[in-house]
Structure formats: structure tokens, C-alpha cells
Amino acid sequence: MIFGKLLPREGNFFELFNQHAGHIVTAAHAFALLVKHYNDPELREKYNQDVDAAESAADSVNREVNRLLHITFITPIDREQIHSLINTMDDVADLMQDAAETMALYDVRRMTTEIERLTELCVKSAERLKSAVSLLHDIGDANTAAAALKTCEEIDQLETDADRVMRAAMSKLFREEPDVREVIKLKAIYELLETVTDKCEDVAKLIEGVILENS
Template sequence: MLFGKLLPREGNFFEMFNQHADRIVEAARAFSQLVSNYSDPHLREKYNSDVDNAERAADRVTHEVSKTLHQTFITPIDREHIHSLINGMDDVADLIQDSAEAMALYDIRSMTDEIHRLADLSLKCCERLRDAVKMLSHIADAGTAEAALKTCEEIDRLESDADRVLRAAMSKLFREEADVRELIKLKAVYELMETITDKCEDVANTIEGIVLENS
């Protein structure tokens, strides 16, 4: 009887991964709306709150995965992969929240074109990440496994796009921004936002490993 209680519930880990991925997309969408409506203080406050709520919900899922992992004798995929996947995903949610908080902390007065582009790329990365995560429970199917790997490749390309935006933003910043304080603030925000796509790529690499080992 005890051994039976230690066995995992069917699909439970995958369900929690999907829940977390949905919270990541919620946070990324709220952050994108924050950037788009930054000039409106009331909307700025609303979308900041939405980001915070999504991040806290993601934290709860992370805690539940960790708890379930410790209580489960047999897992559907490698335990280390479960640990790496959920912690990497949680890092994505944290970085979205950190980026939103940095804008208030550094008293960013207006959004630049580069911030808009990085927010858009971050949202696309998070959406593709969610798509890849939702395929994990069906990677025994060769077609699904291939689709998951292609989705991870899309995340890699989006991260490369964000790298290029960051490099161009830095070049423009150091050429054109005369106010040293503004330069320092914007540099910090640009770099932090780009790490969202970096972390999405890290999670995509974990997903690739899961797919290749289990399909």
C-alpha cells in the first residue's frame, strides 16, 4: 500500500509544467501591455500587478512540483530533468517580474523602441516555450517529438534576434545618450530584458534533452 502511494499520478508532472508555462505567458503578456501602456500611470500599475500575480502563481506551481518530486518514487521523466525544467521556467517568470520592477526602480520615464522590441521578442519566446512544454506529455509520438524540437529551434532564433536588438541598442545608447544616468538606467533594463530570452533558450535546451532521451 505504501509503495502504491509513492507512485506518481498519471500526467501530474506534465499538468503542472503546463500550468507553470501558462503563468509565464500571462506574465509576459502583462509585461508587454505594461510597456505598451507605460505612459498611463493607472494602466502601468494594473499591468505591474498582473505581472506580480502571475509570478506568484508560477512560484506556487514550482513549490508543488518540488513537493511532488520528493513524494514520488517513480517519475515519468528523469528527476534531474524535472528539477532543471521547473527551476528554469521559474527563472523566466522571475526575470519578467524583475524587468517590470526595474523600470519603476530606475524611474524609467518613457519606453524606447528597443524596449518595445525586446518585450515583443520576450513574449514570443514565452509563447513558444509554452507550446514546447505542452508537447512533453506526448513525445513518445515521433511527430510530436519532432514538432517539439522545431519549436525549441524557434526559441533559439528568437533569442538570437534579441541578442542583435541588445547589441544595436547598446551601440545606439553609447553613441546618442548624453545623460550618463539615463545611459546607466537604460543599459540595465536592456540587459535584464534580454536575459528573459536567454533563460527561455536554456529551458528549450532542457526540453530538447528530454525529447531526445524519451522519444
């Protein structure tokens, strides 16, 4: 009994998940502002830095979760689920940063309606991801588990919408853009943004798995 009391139990994993999800949303909103104000170099740089800061904060949470995994004897959900969930969430933040950096590195000159639409879907996906993550601490409750599953379905639909937008964007790009360099630049941005929604869907699937095993 004394030995059991001395063992680290549970840690603070759910709160750390919530913090990380919050940083993802912050990164997504900063990226949306970057797109909105892209023609203003000063604002563009400011919001690029905001994306970087949010991604860095998410990295710190990721490191803390992985540190806790090594010292916590009893975790609230399966250890592998925790590891997969936080690392996949971190991929979302990384991709937001990658998209912002790619715009700068490729010297993208203009935003397109397709970038704006994909960005909107990324923001919605990030917000729904945060909502789903916030419910994990109470998935033993049937209503909470059902709400989380519904939110995961919404994330899946957003990914489907993003896939549809990207296919249409690629078709338009290759049919209407005469500059090969612009084709290469915009294709890279479209793919990165669609992959953000893919990764949000991956997080949703992991959450569904946690719910099915623990509710």
C-alpha cells in the same frame, strides 16, 4: 505487487509544467501592456501588479512540483530533468518581474523602440516555450517529438534575434544618450529583457535533452 501499488507514481508533472508555462505567458503579456501604456501611471501600476500576480502564481506551481518530487517514487521523466526544467522556467517568470520592478525602481521615464522590440521577442519566446512544454507529455510519439524540437529551434532563433537587437540598442545608447543616468537605467532594462530570451532558450535546451533521452 501491493507495495508497488502503494507507492506514489508520476504525480501530475506535465499538467503543472503547462500551468507554469501559462503563467509565464500571462506575465509576458502583462509586461507588454505595461510597456504599451507606460505613459499612463494608473495602467502602468495595474499591469505591474499583473506581472507580480503571474510571477507569484508561477512560484506556487514551482513549489508544488518540488514538493511532488519529494513524495513521488516513480516520475514520468528523470527526476533531475524535472527539477532543472521547472526551476529554469521559474527563472523566466522571475526575470519578467525583475524587469517590471527595475523600471519602477529606476524611475524610467520613457520607453524606447528597443524596449518595445525586445518585449515583443520576450512575448514570442514565452508563447513558443508554452507550446514546447505542452508537447512534453507525448514525446514518445515521433511526430510530437519532432514538433517539440522544431519549436525549440524557433525559441533559439528568437534568442538570436534578441541578442542582435540588444547589441544594436547598446551601441545606439552609448553613442546617442547624453544623460549617464539614462544610460544606466536603459542598459539594465535591455539586459534583463535579453536575459528573458536567454532563459527561454535554456528551457528549450532542457526540453531537447528530455526528448533525446525519452523519445
